[in-house]
Amino acid sequence: MLLTDVALPVPIARAFTYGVPGDLAARVVAGARVVCPFGGRRLMGVALSVFEGEGPRGVKAVSRVIEGVPSVPEDLLAFLRDLASYYFAPIGEVVRLALPPLERATALEVNDPMLFDEARGVGARVVKWAAATATVDASAEGALRGQTSAVLAHVRALGAEPVARLVARWGNARAAVQRLADLGLITLEDRPAPEAPAFADEAVRDAPRQATPAQAAAVLAIGGALREARGATFLLHGVTGSGKTEVYLRCIAQARELGRGSIVLVPEIALTPQLVASFRARFGDDVAVLHSGLTPRQRYAMWRRLRDGEVDVAIGARSALFAPVRALGLVVVDEEHDPSFKQEEGVRYHARDMAILRTHRAGGVCVLGSATPSLESEQLARTGRAVKLRLPDRARSQPMPRVEIVDLRRMGAGPTGDRRISLPLHRAIEDTLRAREQAILFLNRRGFAPSVRCEACGQIAACPHCSVALTFHKRAGAVVRCHYCDFETALGARCSKCNAEALSLEGIGTEKLEETLSAAFPEARVARLDRDVASGRTVDAVLARVRAREVDILVGTQMVTKGHDLPNVTLVGVINADAALSMPDFRASERTFQLLVQVAGRAGRGDVPGRVIVQTWDPEHPAGALAARHDVDGFLERELRDRRELGYPPHARSALIRVDAPEEPAARRACAQMAEVALACEAGRSGRVLVQGPAPAPIARIRNRWRFRVMLRAADRPPLREALAAVDAARGSLARGVRASIDVDPVQLL
Ligand code: ADP
Numbered sequence: 001m002l003l004t005d006v007a008l009p010v011p012i013a014r015a016f017t018y019g020v021p022g023d024l025a026a027r028v029v030a031g032a033r034v035v036c037p038f039g040g041r042r043l044m045g046v047a048l049s050v051f052e053g054e055g056p057r058g059v060k061a062v063s064r065v066i067e068g069v070p071s072v073p074e075d076l077l078a079f080l081r082d083l084a085s086y087y088f089a090p091i092g093e094v095v096r097l098a099l100p101p102l103e104r105a106t107a108l109e110v111n112d113p114m115l116f117d118e119a120r121g122v123g124a125r126v127v128k129w130a131a132a133t134a135t136v137d138a139s140a141e142g143a144l145r146g147q148t149s150a151v152l153a154h155v156r157a158l159g160a161e162p163v164a165r166l167v168a169r170w171g172n173a174r175a176a177v178q179r180l181a182d183l184g185l186i187t188l189e190d191r192p193a194p195e196a197p198a199f200a201d202e203a204v205r206d207a208p209r210q211a212t213p214a215q216a217a218a219v220l221a222i223g224g225a226l227r228e229a230r231g232a233t234f235l236l237h238g239v240t241g242s243g244k245t246e247v248y249l250r251c252i253a254q255a256r257e258l259g260r261g262s263i264v265l266v267p268e269i270a271l272t273p274q275l276v277a278s279f280r281a282r283f284g285d286d287v288a289v290l291h292s293g294l295t296p297r298q299r300y301a302m303w304r305r306l307r308d309g310e311v312d313v314a315i316g317a318r319s320a321l322f323a324p325v326r327a328l329g330l331v332v333v334d335e336e337h338d339p340s341f342k343q344e345e346g347v348r349y350h351a352r353d354m355a356i357l358r359t360h361r362a363g364g365v366c367v368l369g370s371a372t373p374s375l376e377s378e379q380l381a382r383t384g385r386a387v388k389l390r391l392p393d394r395a396r397s398q399p400m401p402r403v404e405i406v407d408l409r410r411m412g413a414g415p416t417g418d419r420r421i422s423l424p425l426h427r428a429i430e431d432t433l434r435a436r437e438q439a440i441l442f443l444n445r446r447g448f449a450p451s452v453r454c455e456a457c458g459q460i461a462a463c464p465h466c467s468v469a470l471t472f473h474k475r476a477g478a479v480v481r482c483h484y485c486d487f488e489t490a491l492g493a494r495c496s497k498c499n500a501e502a503l504s505l506e507g508i509g510t511e512k513l514e515e516t517l518s519a520a521f522p523e524a525r526v527a528r529l530d531r532d533v534a535s536g537r538t539v540d541a542v543l544a545r546v547r548a549r550e551v552d553i554l555v556g557t558q559m560v561t562k563g564h565d566l567p568n569v570t571l572v573g574v575i576n577a578d579a580a581l582s583m584p585d586f587r588a589s590e591r592t593f594q595l596l597v598q599v600a601g602r603a604g605r606g607d608v609p610g611r612v613i614v615q616t617w618d619p620e621h622p623a624g625a626l627a628a629r630h631d632v633d634g635f636l637e638r639e640l641r642d643r644r645e646l647g648y649p650p651h652a653r654s655a656l657i658r659v660d661a662p663e664e665p666a667a668r669r670a671c672a673q674m675a676e677v678a679l680a681c682e683a684g685r686s687g688r689v690l691v692q693g694p695a696p697a698p699i700a701r702i703r704n705r706w707r708f709r710v711m712l713r714a715a716d717r718p719p720l721r722e723a724l725a726a727v728d729a730a731r732g733s734l735a736r737g738v739r740a741s742i743d744v745d746p747v748q749l750l
């Protein structure tokens with residue numbers, strides 16, 4: 001009989017076999033979405049293969065086929081199977097990565113009409129637009145206040161604008177819009193929603209500019225590999241401001257001429273409105289921008305257009321790697337060093353590593369771009385598995401910014417009285433404001449104060465569910481919040497342990513920095529960018545305000561370090577360069593170096609040279625000292641040597657096994673069991689796999705679960721895989737309530 005193996009959305013590693021009824025035989029093909037009975041339910045899955053065979057006894061039959069065209073093209077399907085095997089991840093969960101992202105698991109059940117009714121509904125949604133009328137009413141307009149008159153001016157300038165965009169820009173625009181409508185100055189009308197809303201960019205078509213010689217050389221090399229179609233990887237190492245985007249654009253244009261599609265991966269789409277705007281300017285509507293602001297229906301429409309070959313360029317965060325782009329020829333990973341390319345839950349894949357795998361399978365080209373290459377990519381280049389291309393200078397020959405190190409041990413507080421705004425930084429901010437230029441201040445802690453201590457008994461307020469200090473947030477209503485489980489409570493006047501009225505706020509977060517600066521520089525307009533202010537749309541709005549020079553000082557977490565190109569920013573201040581160094585992670589030094597070079601790279605991109613002030617308690621640390629000299633090669637050399645001595649990646653392969661349970665002893669026991677399994681296999685006994693642990697995780701408890709871990713390391717992959725296979729098999733027999741996960745090539749060690 002005709003059988004099919006189906007990947008179902010259940011956390012069981014294997015695929016499930018079903019019979020194919022005769023009337024469906026023509027339509028059940030590898031990659032097609034099918035509905036199958038499972039337990040008492042019917043689930044939607046993806047057929048992995050179709051074959052003739054003797055069905056297992058009582059084999060159930062596929063109940064329907066959703067569409068005859070494979071939802072997951074065959075090459076993508078084969079890539080997903082490799083990925084599942086590489087990460088020891090259930091194939092059903094991996095295949096889901098490639099389906100139109102329906103956020104809730106239940107949406108995969110068959111009652112979701114979207115899965116069936118494809119023609120209907122897509123694009124039928126309407127959105128409200130505000131359109132200017134011909135009415136002019138001088139007396140009424142004269143009485144309008146700031147925001148309302150700004151909205152009116154904006155709508156008049158553009159003729160009409162979606163209300164949602166006005167709200168994204170002005171926050172309170174809804175009231176203003178209503179007021180203007182009541183006055184007859186604008187009308188509100190429903191218009192059909194575009195299938196794929198552009199970002200708030202004015203997508204003007206732009207012609208390629210004259211490439212710099214270094215850009216041209218890079219494009220030539222990558223273009224050559226595209227034509228050869230043999231599978232190649234390039235590491236595009238270009239200093240901050242060297243114009244990597246232009247290289248990507250030209251390579252994509254070449255791929256299109258060859259009839260091949262492209263994917264561009266960026267760390268976070270909301271933080272890269274400029275990059276997206278450049279792509280839309282060059283390719284118009286031929287680009288699918290996959291961002292979190294899309295409704296499920298819009299995502300679905302995008303996914304269809306890509307699969308059907310109507311659009312051949314996709315841009316998005318890591319999950320865009322699974323876009324069903326036809327005849328994939330090129331994958332660009334911009335800011336390839338960014339840790340967000342690693343998914344830290346569910347299927348723990350690394351989009352950069354998998355981008356290389358996918359392009360090589362497709363005979364395509366993978367371009368990894370960065371000003372601060374990861375050690376992994378650098379090692380690829382040194383071992384001949386990637387070709388390094390350099391853009392050594394800024395695109396318009398601007399000088400790299402001058403970096404000054406301020407030793408916080410020696411330097412007292414500036415005029416604010418706060419040591420964390422040293423005198424040199426204070427003076428530099430004054431100079432910048434006076435010159436009407438802009439400053440970015442980077443501090444890697446959000447909230448107002450990172451911890452609250454009782455000065456009577458010494459206790460630090462901790463989360464009741466996690467072994468983590470609570471952060472004080474002033475704006476959110478004077479609450480303390482856990483950044484791991486989002487537990488939140490009002491900050492009382494007394495210590496919960498000794499009842500003394502002696503609580504004091506310790507440390508500084510972005511909220512406090514913003515407040516301190518506003519008080520010290522009352523004439524300056526200060527804005528903040530961190531996860532507390534930032535959902536996708538507000539990020540865009542904040543960055544738009546900075547670009548429009550409506551902000552003088554931008555304060556923020558690592559969100560301000562990303563690839564922003566803001567020509568009027570001439571000063572960058574790093575409040576505490578050492579913050580990232582204290583993390584229990586062998587990559588702490590690399591991460592610190594990358595953050596410093598990246599944030600420094602925001603300065604002086606326009607005509608006025610930039611200046612960077614790095615405050616540190618540890619001025620001798622090589623990460624800071626090398627970053628101050630923009631010495632990326634020196635850092636890579638040194639760090640690779642240190643890693644080799646310690647046997648850490650990229651000189652070794654590693655995997656982390658995490659175990660957690662509601663009771664500490666159960667978690668410890670289960671973790672010990674996993675370690676024993678790894679030691680007992682051939683690779684473990686022969687010492688080809690090094691087993692470290694069981695050990696408590698650096699954060700011992702999160703969400704009421706105790707956490708332990710085992711680290712496995714090996715010189716090469718086969719022994720590591722052998723040990724992981726043994727652990728994977730043993731996972732099934734763990735006690736109830738105990739969870740164990742496998743993280744291959746871990747990035748976050750927490
Ligand atoms: P990177 O991502 O390498 O930091 P960007 O791609 O953001 O750099 O480019 C930096 C700036 O240089 C941008 O303002 C861009 O418009 C400009 N630029 C890039 N290439 C050229 C070029 N060939 N000629 C003139 N300006 C360029």
Ligand code: ZN
Nearest residue numbers: 463466482485
């Ligand atoms: Zn918590």
